[in-house]
Amino acid sequence: MPQVLEFRLPDLGEGLTEAEIVRWLVEVGDVVAIDQPVVEVETAKAMVEVPCPYGGVVTARFGDEGTELPVGAPLLTVAVGSPVGSAGDGADADSGAEDSGSGNVLVGYGTGAPPVRRRRVRPEGLKAAVAVPVASVEVVAPVPEPAPGPVAVVSPLVRRLARQHGLDLRGLAGSGPDGLILRADVESAIRSAAEAPAPEATASSAPAGERVALRGVRGAVADKLARSRREIPDATCWVDADATELMAARAAMNGAAGAGAPKVSVLALLARICTAALARYPELNSTVDQEAREIVRLPQVHLGFAAQTDRGLVVPVVRDAHARTTESIGAEIARLTEAARTGSLTPAELTGGTFTLNNYGVFGVDGSTPIINHPEAAMLGVGRIVPKPWVYEGELAVRQVVQLSLTFDHRVCDGGTAGGFLRYVADCVERPVLLLRSV
Known part of the structure; x- marks a missing residue:
């Protein structure tokens, strides 16, 4: 039956x-x-x-x-x-x-x-x-x-047209066979709504303008950023660094890998520098249990990186980044970036981060003051790497310069710790050979 x-x-x-x-x-x-x-x-x-x-x-x-x-x-x-x-x-x-x-x-x-x-x-x-x-x-x-x-609608174009104009299809009587709603029905309803007299404006009326719903990924990001600013007493410090040797090291690594081998990205090198810096300054790889009034220092580094998509800003997470090589980090970043682009990231790949790296240099800007990805304790922001005048070995030269910004939770550490972390990152950018000490 x-x-x-x-x-x-x-x-x-x-x-x-x-x-x-x-x-x-x-x-x-x-x-x-x-x-x-x-x-x-x-x-x-x-x-x-x-x-x-x-x-x-x-x-x-x-x-x-x-x-x-x-x-x-x-x-x-x-x-x-x-x-x-x-x-x-x-x-x-x-x-x-x-x-x-x-x-x-x-x-x-x-x-x-x-x-x-x-x-x-x-x-x-x-x-x-x-x-x-x-x-x-x-x-x-x-x-x-x-x-x-x-709803008796066949064409997705008709659904999309109705959705764009905030039209409820359930209130329409279709003129097609068996009550099927046609595009002409939707366009007629849109015209009727546009010709209807607007209600009188009052002092309590909502502001006019286009309204975009804060839901889905964009809504979640809005809630997290607002909560970060409400709960975390953040501070930001920044420094300019000469990235000429870092770019030369990247070119040498990719050249030695041979044709067809995956290329090491700048983001992967910066991620590896972050894991080395967090090993020296573990205070920044932590979170705050506000109810217990305790700082929780985390044993693993799950490194998030900001990725802009058509659906909004997402932060995929590279698990156990502290135990990975530069190549392994780069491969995982590439995989997660592609998944973010296609919208196939799983919830597990978007949660559990302990520290975030934000490369806003890809948007052509030099610096910013990042908002911490709650409930983490810090975020490193990286601007674009561009040729600039720089005093190198006592003489003025044109070097590849980048601005690095660190926003940190002032509850987990003071400025000395944050400054030490950022200075170590800048030193590794300027002299990548320093990373050999932590290998």
């Missing part, structure tokens, strides 16, 4: 309580297999694909793209154990007859089955699968009332 099973937004871990629907991977009427990804969502940590633990025919979806849902809210319903073979797709759908499902939650978090090709059931097949007498269907975990059903 067919069952209609409801799949709700699962607990995504890392204390996350909500997620935004970015892209549906299935449509109503599709046949899905156990553990097949059905929706892509964005949390405050990362983009993830959510697999469905049931196999069968999708009978309903809940939430448009761009909708923010809390954990536990309905995502979709699946008719399990239905005679989908009558749709002419063969017996592959038998895998959906398991009532218990797989028990897995997220792709990359224990789901081992490979994604299955999506198949659409022909209308007559869908009717055979789900159009059965109500008395003969056992409904498990029914959708709470009132529960919005899917």
